Amino acid sequence: MSSLVTRVRLKQIELLLQKGKRLDERGLLDYREIKIEQGLIERAEGSARCLLGKSEVLCGVKVETGEPFPDTPNEGVMTVNAELVPLASPNFEPGPPDENSIELARVVDRGIRESKAIDTEKLCIEPGKKVFVVFVDVYVLNHDGNLIDCSALAAMAALMNTKMPNYEIKEGELKIKQGYTPLPLKSHPVTVTIGKINNTLIVDPWLEEEQVMDSRISMALNDEGNICAIQKGGSGYFTPKQILEASKIAQEKVAELRKKLDW
Amino acid sequence: MNDKPEKLIDKKGIRLDGRKADELRPLKLQVGVLSNADGSAYIEHGKNKILAAAFGPREMHPKHLAMPDRMVLRCRYHMAPFSVQERKSPAPSRREVELSKVIRESLEPALFLELYPRTGVDVFVEVLQADGGTRCASITAAALAIADAGVPMRDLVVACAAGKVDDTVVVDLYDAEDKLGAADVPVAYMPNLNAITLLQMDGILNHEEFEKAMNMAMDGCKKIYEMQKEALKTKYMVVKEVGEE
Numbered sequence: 368m369s370s371l372v373t374r375v376r377l378k379q380i381e382l383l384l385q386k387g388k389r390l391d392e393r394g395l396l397d398y399r400e401i402k403i404e405q406g407l408i409e410r411a412e413g414s415a416r417c418l419l420g421k422s423e424v425l426c427g428v429k430v431e432t433g434e435p436f437p438d439t440p441n442e443g444v445m446t447v448n449a450e451l452v453p454l455a456s457p458n459f460e461p462g463p464p465d466e467n468s469i470e471l472a473r474v475v476d477r478g479i480r481e482s483k484a485i486d487t488e489k490l491c492i493e494p495g496k497k498v499f500v501v502f503v504d505v506y507v508l509n510h511d512g513n514l515i516d517c518s519a520l521a522a523m524a525a526l527m528n529t530k531m532p533n534y535e536i537k538e539g540e541l542k543i544k545q546g547y548t549p550l551p552l553k554s555h556p557v558t559v560t561i562g563k564i565n566n567t568l569i570v571d572p573w574l575e576e577e578q579v580m581d582s583r584i585s586m587a588l589n590d591e592g593n594i595c596a597i598q599k600g601g602s603g604y605f606t607p608k609q610i611l612e613a614s615k616i617a618q619e620k621v622a623e624l625r626k627k628l629d630w
Numbered sequence: 631m632n633d634k635p636e637k638l639i640d641k642k643g644i645r646l647d648g649r650k651a652d653e654l655r656p657l658k659l660q661v662g663v664l665s666n667a668d669g670s671a672y673i674e675h676g677k678n679k680i681l682a683a684a685f686g687p688r689e690m691h692p693k694h695l696a697m698p699d700r701m702v703l704r705c706r707y708h709m710a711p712f713s714v715q716e717r718k719s720p721a722p723s724r725r726e727v728e729l730s731k732v733i734r735e736s737l738e739p740a741l742f743l744e745l746y747p748r749t750g751v752d753v754f755v756e757v758l759q760a761d762g763g764t765r766c767a768s769i770t771a772a773a774l775a776i777a778d779a780g781v782p783m784r785d786l787v788v789a790c791a792a793g794k795v796d797d798t799v800v801v802d803l804y805d806a807e808d809k810l811g812a813a814d815v816p817v818a819y820m821p822n823l824n825a826i827t828l829l830q831m832d833g834i835l836n837h838e839e840f841e842k843a844m845n846m847a848m849d850g851c852k853k854i855y856e857m858q859k860e861a862l863k864t865k866y867m868v869v870k871e872v873g874e875e
Contacts, residue, residue, distance in 0.1 A: 467729045469724045481832045594840050597831035602738035604825035
């Protein structure tokens with residue numbers, strides 16, 4: 368944020384925003400081009416790649432068996448992990464996950480979990496003992512801003528592409544049978560991120576805007592259009608009025624994203 | 631622990647712990663509780679017991695993290711292993727890393743970062759006992775610790791949550807309501823600037839419920855804000871009395 372170049376850029380972006388324009392010639396409430404491809408990784412039970420402009424996220428889903436949590440013995444388990452792979456940006460470094468990748472994973476996780484997207488009760492094999500565990504791994508391949516929306520789309524597309532192994536229980540032993548069934552889904556949340564630059568709200572901030580923006584707010588909406596997760600980020604603030612405006616914008620943008628998921 | 635009550639709110643609108651929908655838990659705020667920190671605060675918010683300490687503005691360590699044009703704020707939110715029902719490993723969890731980040735981002739808008747280039751302020755928050763809503767209580771205490779350290783601020787930051795329990799929007803959820811309720815919306819707020827510096831949500835709310843929850847949380851913030859100011863004044867009133875003798 369503090370380098371001289373970004374400050375000059377900020378001035379330029381601010382001047383453009385006053386005229387309702389953006390550096391990449393989009394409207395204030397426009398998304399960049401979205402492309403989603405499913406099933407690219409044969410080894411994974413589900414996979415998808417999402418391109419949001421030049422931002423690129425690959426998401427793989429692995430389904431394994433494991434133990435349920437003691438407080439939810441009849442439910443399968445879902446975990447989300449995010450990797451900011453060093454090849455995606457000169458600012459990403461190898462090593463244990465930093466706060467940015469942890470936040471990204473947890474925001475994607477919250478959208479899927481709180482909307483009850485996965486019907487976890489159908490993932491139970493033997494109550495209290497054995498359930499299916501769904502690992503959602505978000506792999507950022509190119510960082511050009513708004514990784515939250517891009518990752519949430521990729522994760523949802525990958526889950527919609529996920530096939531579960533068929534099984535039967537013989538004498539207490541789990542036997543995998545031939546064939547697959549789709550992962551049981553109850554909802555298809557999508558996440559809309561809105562950035563704030565100098566009191567102007569913009570949808571889908573890309574890298575240059577992200578580097579100068581005050582703050583962002585991400586909202587996940589479920590199939591009914593209700594809000595199921597929110598995360599404010601960045602070191603600026605929002606007025607209550609701006610938040611309600613952002614929530615309206617999010618509601619308007621949802622249909623467009625959902626169409627990309629073919630839902 | 632596993633027996634879930636059927637209703638979290640009775641017919642008269644009274645919650646399990648005896649509160650009304652818009653009633654906060656009892657709060658106790660104290661400033662200047664640690665002698666080695668530049669500023670410190672202790673909060674008891676319901677059964678939450680949280681200590682916050684601020685150090686700085688001081689030289690950044692390690693030095694390469696210093697910014698040439700502004701101050702760096704660092705926050706660490708940490709839960710004591712004995713603060714929850716089942717022992718929590720003292721190693722930072724993913725939840726704590728995320729909360730440290732959002733707490734920092736909720737405090738930054740209150741500070742004049744650009745006035746203290748090359749320096750750093752460190753804020754350490756230790757949750758000694760948790761009972762739901764620790765991130766909010768942590769922010770309330772951390773803002774007091776920073777103010778107590780004498781770092782100029784645009785306003786105090788105060789935080790409070792609201793949420794949905796049994797189809798009713800209520801303020802300041804405690805542990806059981808947080809776990810069994812339908813939604814939780816923590817809000818951090820600077821009342822004088824009408825600025826929201828933290829907003830998160832989990833659970834499902836429609837837009838009307840969300841707006842109501844946000845407003846309820848902000849009303850809760852305003853009440854706690856008065857207590858924050860009182861706590862700061864109290865510390866210096868004691869000093870004055872000693873000086874008068």
